[in-house]
Amino acid sequence: MSPDDDRIADGRLEALFALDAPPRRDAAFTTAVMERLMRRRLLEEVALLLALSVAGGVIFSILWPAVQPMLVALSQGFAPALGAVALGVCAWIILGGRLSAAPGAVS
């Protein structure tokens, strides 16, 4: 076979293969792939959150006998202070909003 014959034969094969080539751009295929990908990511995230929730619950239930007395002691000691802080924050939010909305207030 001469080089010209080779080129002709290769061109012939190439043309025949091209008859059933997939399209260069196929939005339906790309969308199908991305849909499956997003579904898989969602399932992985849900599985991770579920596993973390279960693990957190188990750890908390194991530690609860030790944590409970600490929480009781802390709440007795800090309850008045926390109450005052909560009231202060509420007052700041309410008054701060009114003051900033007042005529002539600098925003």
Place this chain on the structure above:
Amino acid sequence: MILTSLDESLVAAARAGSAEAFSRLVDRHQQALRAFLRRACGDWASADDLAQEVFLTAWSRIGRLEAGASVRAWLCGIGYNKHLTARRSAARERAREAAYEADRDETVDAPPAEKLALDRAMAALPGDQRACVALCLAADFSHAEASEALAIPLGTVKSHVARGRARLLQALETRHVA
């Protein structure tokens, strides 16, 4: 070169978690991957399902893609491994072969007799040889790129392509004479 650098930037963005960049990679390489798998498998529907699986695997393994490596060769390599794994089940393979002929008649409107002869000759090639021909003759892969994709030595790829090409041309000539 520009295309390669575009691929590199898309891969970098996909590694950082960009689904949009990955979607563009899918769009850019689906044709080469699907064409290769269709010719390697013979069954169009299975080939397209396999191509989707390949992209899902590629998303989870994109961190392992070496810098500067050919994305389409990497994808075809994943696809070829998946195809070989699927082929190990003899029963499924027989079903695919049966579906191949049925699919061909439904999906292609009266293909030329020459094309049918080519498809039959392709189906008769050994698996590795068919894969090399599908990449180097039916697509525009270089021998080196096909060697990288299929994990076959370069010399073997060259001989597979030469033998496969000779058998395909012989089949076409035989049909012509008959």
